Amino acid sequence: MNSDFAQNGKPGYKLIFCRFVYRNGVRIYPKKGKYFRFWVKDDQETAA
Numbered sequence: 001m002n003s004d005f006a007q008n009g010k011p012g013y014k015l016i017f018c019r020f021v022y023r024n025g026v027r028i029y030p031k032k033g034k035y036f037r038f039w040v041k042d043d044q045e046t047a048a
Contacts, residue, residue: 013039 009015017035020027030036 010039012042014042016040 016038018038019035020029021036022028
């Protein structure tokens with residue numbers, strides 16, 4: 001992944017990192033990394 005993509009990413013989205021996620025009430029950890037990462041739509045109205 002080049003640095004240009006890392007800086008710009010997807011327009012209108014944020015990159016979110018999570019150590020674990022819940023699926024069906026069970027905590028799941030990533031197998032091949034420290035974090036899960038998700039692109040989430042950036043909502044300027046609710047952003048703090």
